[in-house]
Amino acid sequence: MSEPFVAEIRIFAGNFAPRGWAFCDGQLLPISQNTALFSLIGTVYGGDGRSTTALPNLQGRAPMHPGRGPGLTSRRLGEKVGTETVTLTEAQIPSHRHTLRAAMATGTSSAPSTTTSMGGSFPIQIYNSDDQNLSDMAAETLSTAGGNQSHENVQPYLTLNFIIALVGLYPSHS
Incomplete structure (x- = not known):
């Protein structure tokens, strides 16, 4: 396997993070021990920027490219969007009568x-x-239907781990 770039994220089917990698689970890391990583991701995913930086948290999330595509709303790097459950309001249900x-x-x-x-x-x-x-x-x-309970709003999925390289080649700007 080729040497990764620092901050490179890969999908990993194992149940542990290999040496030099960490799970993308939002954990805080000390900047003093991860200066190269901090110089690339800063506090985009959290941390105080003085002593800690945070790794991206991809638990229960699908990765998405930042920016704006045709007909799409703008997304910035590190932005968290969406929800796993949704409670529909009366305004979201088509008008009907029983x-x-x-x-x-x-x-x-x-x-x-x-x-x-x-x-x-x-x-x-x-x-x-x-x-x-x-x-x-x-x-x-007739009794009222509903009851303000949420329903699951998750696309079909296969559970895998996302890992991020803590060490490796420092990427150069092209």
Whole structure:
């Protein structure tokens, strides 16, 4: 394997960081022992810039190129964006309505059919009526859906480690 550049990040399938590398887990490192690394990444990923610098934290995150592409919003180096769970607000759900309709007429069947608005098997009898004078039942009849719980918002993934070179060749500007 070729000698890495200081601050180079690679994907590593092992369960340990090899010698001269560290996991990209946001840990703080002393600048005094990592001067070359600090000169490249500074405090972009954290640290106080006097005695510590932080490594990028790629735990649960997908790497993304900084800048702006066609039709994309601008992203700066080290910016953290996105969330693993999302709670939808009423404004984010398409406008829709749930109603339950009923008639006062006597039913003509004790078994649900394809013309019954609530098809399927139920422990109660559902009556099908030919009555065209259906009325909406009171809004309180149906319970509110939702409940402000979040849902997972994570793309499919394979868990691997990202490691960053602490030692190696110092990259030159081209």
